[in-house]
Amino acid sequence: MAKFPELAAKRVMVTGAASGIGYATAERFANEGAHVFLVDRDGAALSAAKGKHPGFKGSFVADVASEGDVKASFAAMDGLLGGIDVLVSNAGISVRSNFVDITYEQWKRVMDINLGGMFLTSREAAIRMKKQKAGVILMTASSNGTEGHRWYADYNASKAGVILLMKTMALELAPDVRVNCVCPGYVLTPMQRAEYTDEMLAATNEGIPMKRHAEPEEIGALYAFLASDDARYFTGADIRLDGGETAGLYS
Numbered sequence: 001m002a003k004f005p006e007l008a009a010k011r012v013m014v015t016g017a018a019s020g021i022g023y024a025t026a027e028r029f030a031n032e033g034a035h036v037f038l039v040d041r042d043g044a045a046l047s048a049a050k051g052k053h054p055g056f057k058g059s060f061v062a063d064v065a066s067e068g069d070v071k072a073s074f075a076a077m078d079g080l081l082g083g084i085d086v087l088v089s090n091a092g093i094s095v096r097s098n099f100v101d102i103t104y105e106q107w108k109r110v111m112d113i114n115l116g117g118m119f120l121t122s123r124e125a126a127i128r129m130k131k132q133k134a135g136v137i138l139m140t141a142s143s144n145g146t147e148g149h150r151w152y153a154d155y156n157a158s159k160a161g162v163i164l165l166m167k168t169m170a171l172e173l174a175p176d177v178r179v180n181c182v183c184p185g186y187v188l189t190p191m192q193r194a195e196y197t198d199e200m201l202a203a204t205n206e207g208i209p210m211k212r213h214a215e216p217e218e219i220g221a222l223y224a225f226l227a228s229d230d231a232r233y234f235t236g237a238d239i240r241l242d243g244g245e246t247a248g249l250y251s
């Protein structure tokens with residue numbers, strides 16, 4: 001059931017939409033009646049996702065770290081839907097590594113996708129939204145961007161960068177365009193399952209005040225709220241959705 005009727009027919013791009021948080025967010029916007037355009041670099045997963053909801057109006061295979069791919073995906077969305085009202089820039093990767101084992105190639109790949117991808121997609125969205133004097137840009141950062149977490153130095157630095165990119169854009173684009181990011185804690189997605197055994201998941205859950213990972217749909221629900229009129233005074237905010245993970249100095 002739609003909770004935010006003003007999202008009906010809004011043109012929404014979600015990146016990293018074939019899996020995890022991105023898919024759940026795309027589905028949530030489609031359930032709100034939005035016209036959703038899915039972007040992902042995984043063509044097979046994207047075409048499987050595309051048919052799953054009538055609100056999924058279009059899709060485009062793109063690497064968000066490629067300027068050409070990003071421009072082409074926005075051009076495709078312009079052609080199909082006539083523009084964009086909401087961007088959820090979400091695609092990202094993580095590689096669990098000891099700091100001393102991070103190669104410069106890995107560092108650059110993580111930065112290019114997690115931070116460069118947010119820059120490229122949000123710049124294309126901002127160009128369009130400034131012209132129409134309206135729009136909402138949302139990004140997936142992480143609690144890894146607000147506190148240090150072992151074994152993810154490159155990822156943490158990229159997510160901290162996303163937070164300050166978001167804040168600077170919010171200053172420049174207000175009052176017409178709102179820009180915010182969500183900092184999820186641990187979310188049970190294929191990304192998380194790829195790097196955590198069942199034992200690691202159980203040990204992590206023990207340390208989270210809410211005693212569990214977030215469901216991807218819980219992140220999608222926050223994105224729908226942030227795009228809605230109820231969130232009209234939200235801009236420049238990095239919003240933690242982490243079950244209390246970062247609430248205390250020592251848990």
Ligand SMILES: NC(=O)c1ccc[n+]([C@@H]2O[C@H](COP(=O)([O-])OP(=O)(O)OC[C@H]3O[C@@H](n4cnc5c(N)ncnc54)[C@H](O)[C@@H]3O)[C@@H](O)[C@H]2O)c1
Pocket residue numbers: 015016017018019020021022039040041042045062063064065090091092093094113117140141142143183184185186187188189190191192
């Ligand atoms: N899972 C977590 O615990 C967690 C916590 C905080 C933040 N995040 C962030 O949430 C976002 C989504 O993560 P998820 O857990 O849903 O992961 P996921 O691996 O389930 O989904 C990520 C999707 O992004 C796509 N993708 C990856 N690189 C891409 C690229 N260069 N271009 C286009 N698409 C690309 C993948 O193909 C995949 O479909 C990421 O930015 C991640 O850093 C995840």
